[in-house]
Structures are given as structure tokens and as C-alpha cells.
Amino acid sequence: MKLKKLSAPVLLLLPAFVVLAAVIVVPLLFSFYSSFTPFRLTKPETLWIFVGLRNYITVLSNWDFWVAFGRTVLLLTVALNTEMLLGLGLALLVNKATHGQRLLRTIMMFPMMFSPVLVGFQFKFMFNDNIGFVNNALQSLGLTDRAIPWLIDGNLAMISIIIAEVWSSTAVFAILILAGLLAMPKDPVEAAHVDGCTPWQTFRYVTWPYLMPFAFIAMTIRSLDVARAYDIVKIMTDGGPAKRTELLWTLIGRTAYADARMGMANAMAYVAILLSIVFTVYFFRKLAAARQQIGAEW
């Protein structure tokens, strides 16, 4: 009968709090705590040994970690910029289409409908040096007579991953930028034509400032996506060859499950999350500034 003493609002909110606590707050606190222990999945008793910041010190002084960190930032930078340029191009082209624009929009989104794991398998097959489609095509066209070791050479493997990543997600940019183009008032563009702008100047000074907020929204979404890139890499190279495509989360996944060092992996994960937070804050600042610039009312 103690429950009766709780007021109605508290009582009504309680289920939500309980669920949130059970599925988010408790696991979060637990994983955070475990990052201060030498917890190994194979030795449950290690969960109760508190080692303070030792895991964090190990992580931050681990060269492999920083290489994976740097490579993730590289992937993020190259993939996002490429996707943005391609997405922008696609959006501008589709926007020009007078017929079948809906159909084009749907087709444009196809890559987003595939599971990243399947995309990984597909590109793994395409870039296979012996039986892959890419080498076959290059050789048939007479561009090369060698079998290019796409997934075996470290640099080429990274490029292959970037291509797969770009293929699967350019549509995010294209769709959001197209939404911007469709929402954009036509008059300022016409005013720019009358004011003497060439098509390029019109784009540079009028259209692009309008589209920037949309590009930054796509950037934010995609930076979170790419910062936790795992599936495509896991399938295509599994971090190889010789760790040349190891990213933060493939490293963390390996540490957590292959090496069973859960405490260490959690410490890495908390450092990695900082990366996502930094990028999100950065893009949100840019977004706010861009929105303010165009006087957006949303």
C-alpha cells in the first residue's frame, strides 16, 4: 500500500523511467564501470578488480589504437567529402529532370535499402583479385593485364572500402540536398540571373548558401554513421591486410570478443565516442550558422 503515497504524475512516469534505466542507464553505467577494471569475458571474477585509469592509460599510449583512430578520421573525411560532392551532383541532376523525377528519386535510394553486410559481401566479390568483376572489366577493356590486388594491398584495400562506403550512402546526401533544392524559393535564383550571374556564380552565391544547412544535416548523420563503421570493413577485409584497414570499431570489436578483454574494449569505446561527439558538435555549429545565414524559419 506504499504505492498509494506516490502522486499520480510520478506513478505514470515510473514505467518509462524503469524501462529507460533498465535498457540504457544501467548498461551504460555498467560498461563505464567495467572500463576501470581488467574485466575479461573468460574470467568473470576480474569484474570486481578496480584498476583505476590503467585501461585508459594503456589505450592512450597504444600506437595501434591511435593508428586506427587516425584511419577512422581519414575514412570519415574522404568518404564524407566524396559523398557530398557526388550527392550534390546527383541532386542537381535529378532536380533538372522534368520527367520521371519520382522514379529517379526512388532508384537513387536503392543502395540505402541494402544491409551493409550484404554491401560488404558484394564489394568483396567485385574487388576479388581473381574472380572479381572489377579486375575482369579492367582486363577485358584492355586497361590492364595484371590482376590488381584490390583487397590485398593495404592502400588499395582502404580505397575499396571507401568506394563501398560511398556507393552505399551517397544517397543520404543526394536526398537531403534534393529536399533543399525542392524547398528553395525560385525567385532569388532568377534575381541572380538578372543581376548578371553566370550559372556557376548563381550556384556559388545563391543556391549553395541555401543548400548548406541540408548538407550539414547529412554530414552530421553520416559522420555518426562512419565513425562507427564496422560491418562493411568486417566483411571486406576484417581490418586486414596486416591491420592496414583496422578502424576504431573493428579494433574495439576484436579486443572485446576475440581477445575477450571487455574492460579494455570499453575504455577504447569511451575514447572513440569522444570522436563522434566532437564531429557532431562541429557539424551542429556549422548547421546553426548556416541556418542563421539564410534566415531559415525552421
Add this chain to the structure above:
Amino acid sequence: MAPVTLRKLVKRYGALEVVHGIDLEVKDREFIALVGPSGCGKSTTLRMIAGLEDVSGGAIEIGGRAVNDLPPRARNISMVFQSYALYPHMTVAENMGFSLKIAGRSADDIKARVDEAAAILDLGHLLERRPSQLSGGQRQRVAMGRAIVRQPDVFLFDEPLSNLDAKLRTQVRTEIKKLHARMQATMIYVTHDQVEAMTLSDRIVIMRDGHIEQVGTPEEVFQKPKTKFVAGFIGSPPMNMDEAIVDNGQLVFASGVRLPIPPRFAGALRAGQKVTFGLRPDDIYPTGHGLHAGDASAVHEVDLPVTITEPLGNETLVFIQFNGRDWVSRMLNPRPLRSGESVRMSFDLSRAHLFDIDTGKALEG
């Protein structure tokens, strides 16, 4: 500065033709208003002159140079849009100086021209604001400033006042008129508001369904409308019109009421001819409350019942029952009238208009 010539100008959207080969000569430094109801093709015509719409047929010349295939930027024109179309991410000064920046002018030159335009339009204190921080009237002035700074051969206005409230509209209208006097540039002004067209322009072009109905000075289109459409479109309140048959030297209306044939048409009509009779509210008035004496012998007097009155202070619009309809009359030096009261009305038939009932063309008297 430059004259603008349209020759057999046609605009088609697919199979649909919306402008049917219009001809127009706009003289250098002339202020021309294109006026007509929505869908008459006036905005399309303006946008073709601007180069924002492709020309489907015919030719456009600005300053004697064919511009059909030139992009807007090569036509040396300025346009003021209905929605202002300011660049939201630029300040007022940047908006106004944008065309000069694109043209590669020096910063000093741009500043001088912007400051000059800002002084003309009283925008000096707003130069660092963004369009989102301005009121509608201010935005409109910035849009005009942007047009002025460019010092174009031709100014194009596309319904620039429609988004303003009535009071501002009158103010900005005056500013546009002053601007024309000052800039000495050719101006083409599109509006659906005949009052704007009348007050601003040297000549008015009245358009309907992609054709030009009449081109003339405000006085001409008001006093000598060439068609029934023009007669009904120009003037506020609009001209009273009704159909009548010529019979025995009189015009007989549907209800049987009769009016004498206006003297100047006396020789031009044959018995049994069907015409549309038109008389402006200014030319019907309670006897003794009219403006013009005109030709006193042509004034016809008749007693008619008052339906309703609309006092405007210096004058009153009096609605009277004539031929089963409400006709509007204008009463100067008004005295109070009651609804239902029978009043002696003067019809100044020397100013009456007659139109052919089939073609709508004005009959010559």
C-alpha cells in the same frame, strides 16, 4: 537607356499558347504598365523580356538589339519581383551591391553606388541588416535599391506592390513614380491593379487572354476604351453596362426602360441593332450633384429608386435601380439619401459608350 520592342511575340507551354503574337513599342524612358486579370499573359511577357522565359516565337529587341537568345545577364535589365527575391544570406548592402560585385567593380565603387541608392530610398540606417530583419515595405525598397544600383537600360517590375498593405502600397507607388522621374529609364510595370497602372504610367497596355486589347495613355484608355473589356477593366467603380436594342431613336433595355440614343451615335445605329450600353459612375449623378456640365442637351433625367449608399466623405456612391440591376452613380457634395427614396438622376449621355454586342468592340460615334 533603351527602347523595347516586341514583335509578334509568342509564348507556348507545350501545346498551350498563352501569349498570341503581341506587338508593342516601348519608347526610350517611357513608363509602360502591362495590366490585365490573372492569366492574361502579362507576367509571362515581362519574364520573356527579362530572359527568364524562353521566347516561343517572334522577337524582343532592347535598345535596337535582338535579345531573344541572350541570357538575362547580358540584357542589362533590372527586375523587381513580387516576392522581393532578396538574397537572405546577404545584408542589405550586399544585396544591393551584388550585381556590381559580380561585374567585378571595386569595393569603393560599389560602396559609393550603394550609398547613393540607399540615400534615394532612405535605407541608410538598414544597410547592415539582413532581409529577415526587415518589414515588408523595407524589403520592397531594398529590392528597388538593388535594381537602381545596377543602372540598367530597362527596369522591369513584376507586381511589386501586391504583398504590401494598402497604405504602404500608396507610399511605395509614389516612390516608384519619383524614381522614374529621377532615373529617366525605361520602365515596364506589370500589375493587375488598374489604379497602379493609371497613376504610374505614361501608357497602359491592357491585356486579356494573351492578346493586347488596347494601348494608350491613362486618359485614352479611360475615356476612349476600344473594347467592352477595357471599359469594364479600367475605372473604379467599374463602368455600368447593359445590353439594349436600338428602336425608334431610343435604346430599349430588357426590362423595357428606355434611354435616348446618345447624340454622337445618332447616325451610326440602325433599327434593331443590339448594342452594349456603358456609362461610368461619374456620368450618372443625382441632378445637381454632378461634376461636368458636358453637353447640357445630352443630359437625360429620370427618377430612380435608391438601393443603398456608400458615403466616402467628399462623395457618396449611390446605387440605383435601373433595368432591374444596381447601377453605381457618383454623388458630389453629397446630401443624405435614404434607401428606397426616389431620386431624380442625370445621365450624361455625351459620355456614354456603345459596344458591338458580338465583338465587344467600341462603336464609333
